[in-house]
Amino acid sequence: MDEHDVLAERFEDYRGHLRSVAYRMLGSLTEAEDAVQEAWFRLARTDTSDVANLGGWLTTVVSRVCLDMLRSRKSRREEPLETYVPDPVVTVGDPVEEAMLTDSVGLALLVVLETLTPAERLAFVLHDMFAVPFDEIAPIVGRSTAATTQLASRARRRVRGAAVPDCDLPAQREVVDAFLAAARAGNFEALVTVLDPDVVLRVDVGAGGPGALLRGIEAVAGQARSSARLGAMPRKAIVNGAAGWVSYIEGQPRAVLSTTVRGGRIVEINIMADPDRIAQLDLPAFD
Known part of the structure; x- marks a missing residue:
């Protein structure tokens, strides 16, 4: 197995995680796949021999890609935000047996995330959903650690308005x-x-x-x-x-x-x- 194949295999180990990050960032299945693919392209043309934590490096890359996509979307959005519904993750069949096959982030939460600014959404998703420290998020959004903490705090207050479902x-x-x-x-x-x-x-x-x-x-x-x-x-x-x-x-x-x-x-x-x-x-x- 050559070096490229080894790199591709390592990337596949993180693909599911990266897709989850991107989906929560974007609320779009196709855009999430595009973001993950772009992360692979960037990995393939980068010397990562000195990267100690490849998973963290890839999470940062896909986050930057998503942030750019969110900012571009905000500038060209035409559909009314109040009626926009993010892409659903759907399985059709027995609801009990297939429950564990679906993405666990509720659609009601994704609807609220659409109301956040790109930087707020990124800070909230990375910190509150994936436990990324604020000092690692700050360089991605171009803010200080304290300012990034405030971004997530503002997002958290908005997200409290999302309907929380019963678990049964x-x-x-x-x-x-x-x-x-x-x-x-x-x-x-x-x-x-x-x-x-x-x-x-x-x-x-x-x-x-x-x-x-x-x-x-x-x-x-x-x-x-x-x-x-x-x-x-x-x-x-x-x-x-x-x-x-x-x-x-x-x-x-x-x-x-x-x-x-x-x-x-x-x-x-x-x-x-x-x-x-x-x-x-x-x-x-x-x-």
Whole structure:
């Protein structure tokens, strides 16, 4: 095995970690893969013989790449941020057996991370999610250690507003199944029992039209009953570690829906119905 092959093998040992870092930074599966690939390109053309901690070096590289991508995105973002839903990580099948196969970062948290500045997001993700010391993060964002600490602190205050789900996946599934049954039956009273009074529904349709942001039981229940009349078939799924479903029309996936269940009620529903991004997900067709 030559030197290049050895380097490639060592990189593969870190690929999963780097993908997790990039996904949390970017909220986009394709952009996360691009960032990881760019980290490999930079590694392949760099002399790392004096690098004692290759994993730390690669984490720094992919973080810098993500920071550049976030700054570029902020300057050219066109879609309304309030209805944007990050790329979901989806597995379709038995919700209990497949729970451990999905990324554990909740979609509701990723939605809040989208509201942070690039530097705040990087500081929070690296420190609070991956325990990278602030003195190692500071050079990446070009700030002092004290200023970087403040970046993460500001981010942390914003992130506290993210809905935190119940941890019991089977219990989540019971609530989601009850919601779907009530929506199909057009039963407003049953919907009220499973929706939090302050429930939020977010719909991202991409460039195909305006998204939607609804708040409160009446608005969300009305939307649920209207959507059920479209004849879409829901298939159980795990979406970012939580109970959700994929909506199918004529056997083809049309939307991924994630829920945040807290205290036995749904407090947030995020719907990603952007056809371009749906097509990039590894979702099976159903007859």
